[in-house]
Amino acid sequence: xxxxxFVPCYVDQLAPDVAWATLRVLERAGCxxxxxxxxxxxxxxxxNRGATREARRLASRHLKRFAASDAIVAPSAxxxxxxxxxxxxxxxxxxxxALAQTSRTYELGEFLVRVLERTKLGARFxxxxxxxxxxxxxxxxxxxxxxxHVGASASQSPTDQLLGAVEDLxxxxxxxxxxxxxxxxxxxxxHPTLSGRMGLARLRAFADAGAExxxxxDVSCLLHLDGIRRREGFGPRAIHLAEILANxxxxxxx
Amino acid sequence: xxASFDARARATLPSRGELAQHDAAVWDLRRRRxxxxxxxxxxxALRERxxxxxxxxxDHLDELLVGFEQRARGAGAHVHWATDATALCxxxxxxxxxxxxxxxxxxxSMLTEECGLNPHLAARGIEVVDTDLGERIVxxxxxxxxxxxxxxxxxxxREIGALFHRQMGTxxxxxxxxxxxxxxxxxxxxxxxxxxxxxxxxxxxxxDTGSIVIVTNEGNADLGSSLPxxxxxxxxxxxxxxxxxxxxxxxRLLARSATGQPISAYTSxxxxxxxxGELHIVLVDNGRSELLADPTHRSALACIRCGACLNTCPVYxxxxxxxxxxxxxxxxxxVLGPALGGKQGAELPHASTLCGSCSAVCPVKIDLHGxxxxxxxxxxxxxxxxxxxxxxxxxxxxxxxxxxxxxxxLRPLWPLLASRxxxxxxxxxxxxxxxxxxxKQSFRKQWQAKRAASKPTVRPARSERSEP
Numbered sequence: 143x144x145x146x147x148f149v150p151c152y153v154d155q156l157a158p159d160v161a162w163a164t165l166r167v168l169e170r171a172g173c174x175x176x177x178x179x180x181x182x183x184x185x186x187x188x189x190n191r192g193a194t195r196e197a198r199r200l201a202s203r204h205l206k207r208f209a210a211s212d213a214i215v216a217p218s219a220x221x222x223x224x225x226x227x228x229x230x231x232x233x234x235x236x237x238x239x240a241l242a243q244t245s246r247t248y249e250l251g252e253f254l255v256r257v258l259e260r261t262k263l264g265a266r267f268x269x270x271x272x273x274x275x276x277x278x279x280x281x282x283x284x285x286x287x288x289x290x291h292v293g294a295s296a297s298q299s300p301t302d303q304l305l306g307a308v309e310d311l312x313x314x315x316x317x318x319x320x321x322x323x324x325x326x327x328x329x330x331x332x333h334p335t336l337s338g339r340m341g342l343a344r345l346r347a348f349a350d351a352g353a354e355x356x357x358x359x360d361v362s363c364l365l366h367l368d369g370i371r372r373r374e375g376f377g378p379r380a381i382h383l384a385e386i387l388a389n390x391x392x393x394x395x396x
Numbered sequence: 397x398x399a400s401f402d403a404r405a406r407a408t409l410p411s412r413g414e415l416a417q418h419d420a421a422v423w424d425l426r427r428r429r430x431x432x433x434x435x436x437x438x439x440x441a442l443r444e445r446x447x448x449x450x451x452x453x454x455d456h457l458d459e460l461l462v463g464f465e466q467r468a469r470g471a472g473a474h475v476h477w478a479t480d481a482t483a484l485c486x487x488x489x490x491x492x493x494x495x496x497x498x499x500x501x502x503x504x505s506m507l508t509e510e511c512g513l514n515p516h517l518a519a520r521g522i523e524v525v526d527t528d529l530g531e532r533i534v535x536x537x538x539x540x541x542x543x544x545x546x547x548x549x550x551x552x553x554r555e556i557g558a559l560f561h562r563q564m565g566t567x568x569x570x571x572x573x574x575x576x577x578x579x580x581x582x583x584x585x586x587x588x589x590x591x592x593x594x595x596x597x598x599x600x601x602x603x604d605t606g607s608i609v610i611v612t613n614e615g616n617a618d619l620g621s622s623l624p625x626x627x628x629x630x631x632x633x634x635x636x637x638x639x640x641x642x643x644x645x646x647x648r649l650l651a652r653s654a655t656g657q658p659i660s661a662y663t664s665x666x667x668x669x670x671x672x673g674e675l676h677i678v679l680v681d682n683g684r685s686e687l688l689a690d691p692t693h694r695s696a697l698a699c700i701r702c703g704a705c706l707n708t709c710p711v712y713x714x715x716x717x718x719x720x721x722x723x724x725x726x727x728x729x730x731v732l733g734p735a736l737g738g739k740q741g742a743e744l745p746h747a748s749t750l751c752g753s754c755s756a757v758c759p760v761k762i763d764l765h766g767x768x769x770x771x772x773x774x775x776x777x778x779x780x781x782x783x784x785x786x787x788x789x790x791x792x793x794x795x796x797x798x799x800x801x802x803x804x805x806l807r808p809l810w811p812l813l814a815s816r817x818x819x820x821x822x823x824x825x826x827x828x829x830x831x832x833x834x835x836k837q838s839f840r841k842q843w844q845a846k847r848a849a850s851k852p853t854v855r856p857a858r859s860e861r862s863e864p
Binding site: 318 | 398399401402403405406415419423426430433434436438439440708710711714715745746747748749750751752753755756757769771772773774775776778782786787789790793794796799803824825827828829830831832834835837838839840842843844
């Protein structure tokens with residue numbers, strides 16, 4: 143399958159290893175991965191700050207860059223949620239055909255499990271790992287069942303399914319499994335006290351659960367949490383899902 | 397760039413202990429809601445039904461209001477229309493003055509809080525006693541409610557004990573909730589019996605019967621509406637439901653969503669005045685018609701004030717209700733805030749991570765986090781600095797070469813950015829966490845270098861172009 147790699151702007155700048163890991167995991171799953179080095183930003187940080195005009199410009203550009211792709215995969219649930227759920231209202235003039243790609247845009251784990259139907263990718267990670275649920279992944283992309291959901295389970299979490307198939311990895315459940323970590327984009331700097339209080343509470347919950355690593359689908363939340371860990375001097379290290387899946391597999395991780 | 401909301405949160409819940417206690421107390425309500433909702437065979441279908449009923453009611457609000465007025469009058473009630481807070485205060489004052497009423501007992505009504513009725517009456521020498529225990533506590537403390545359902549949730553039992561000791565003469569050091577409640581109860585009972593008038597809110601108004609519906613756990617609204625000769629019920633025009641048969645849908649959702657009870661202790665349907673008494677119903681607009689005309693935000697009028705969005709909100713739990721500075725705190729308060737005016741209008745929609753849990757618990761399915769996002773766009777008031785930064789970032793994100801240049805400039809400065817200094821632009825990030833290390837090169841650069849060095853393992857995208 144032909145896959146276009148969507149590397150969110152901040153992943154490109156701050157976490158290139160995560161982009162490489164995503165690329166390798168996709169290749170290992172048998173995909174032909176294309177990367178367009180001229181891609182930019184989906185516009186989410188602007189949209190969430192209310193800067194609609196700038197967001198629209200970036201979103202339109204994003205639509206054009208990825209127009210020819212069969213499937214678009216990103217190591218970030220919140221960017222994918224923006225593309226899938228906010229682009230139609232944002233790029234009103236884009237036309238149905240251009241917007242069709244938004245439903246072909248996937249978060250990495252979602253793509254592996256739900257499109258390729260693969261969970262076992264030969265990774266090994268001999269640690270106790272807790273999952274930091276990404277709110278946008280959980281509630282906007284349906285990657286799992288939120289704790290407030292009532293009734294039969296809505297959907298399984300691809301993240302959990304993938305981690306469950308990693309050799310020697312122990313998943314440790316944390317208290318309040320899907321409480322927000324407090325990153326929230328600009329919120330992290332406009333509301334530092336609250337963001338810090340929320341992040342610290344998550345870090346403590348993961349530490350109490352005995353986790354050695356905390357993983358998730360979003361580099362942004364993980365960087366926030368890891369920054370708090372380094373400040374506070376306790377708690378599990380952050381590692382992106384793609385990095386775990388790329389670890390110790392046939393072909394090796396870099 | 398740091399929002400004043402953040403500073404108010406620090407002031408509202410200053411210590412780790414207070415923070416932990418508030419978070420735990422509010423989270424407990426969320427857990428109770430989860431358990432109670434799970435007992436209903438088809439909770440999601442019930443939410444759908446309630447959302448549809450509310451949408452219908454808002455679409456037909458004009459007819460429902462006229463029908464309600466007719467039937468309420470037919471049942472012997474007087475109906476008044478108040479266009480705004482001033483009108484409500486005037487109508488109530490006149491009603492009280494005409495009967496020489498000096499002592500008023502009042503049950504919980506967020507609407508009268510919104511309209512500033514208590515201070516208005518107090519300034520005219522009328523004694524108003526809040527009779528909901530939580531409301532009474534905040535009234536004695538001279539504070540505003542910090543939660544829709546649990547107005548004094550920000551106070552510890554020790555604080556309440558000390559307050560009652562000062563204001564009601566309870567024994568010093570007494571902080572047993574049950575004994576404190578008994579004291580408050582006997583004090584209130586005396587006031588109920590002596591009151592000239594009772595003021596209540598209403599949770600619903602039923603168009604086809606002209607009834608108002610009041611839900612409480614303490615029965616205080618029942619005493620306030622039946623003991624004094626005059627009962628004044630104040631309600632927003634959005635409280636209308638079409639028929640009495642629609643009521644159970646909301647009653648099943650309301651108490652479960654609010655406190656996890658299958659039903660509140662007292663649900664009273666009042667049709668007309670009690671025998672020998674007078675009932676005046678004041679229907680208040682105060683900005684609601686305007687909101688109704690706004691296609692993006694009208695659904696916020698569906699709110700039944702259960703407080704579930706507050707309980708689940710990770711920001712509310714760690715900020716405390718007073719940080720919002722509005723009558724209604726939490727996600728729904730931040731959604732209604734910009735519409736109903738107030739200085740916090742532009743700021744509050746940003747006091748959220750948009751985690752979406754509010755929308756997922758809302759019993760009438762208001763897309764709360766979608767509304768917050770919409771308000772951010774509509775009420776954008778960036779500072780000059782932010783406008784510059786936003787503009788520059790938006791350009792850099794369209795031009796990869798520019799991004800590369802900016803990164804090259806920034807790289808040697810990174811250690812400076814990572815160290816704490818009041819004038820460091822990264823300081824808001826650094827107040828609670830460290831800056832991540834900056835990798836040597838972006839992924840894009842690494843990929844290009846690798847591609848240039850060897851035969852590509854990665855195929856270039858078919859649409860590779862250089863212009864944005």
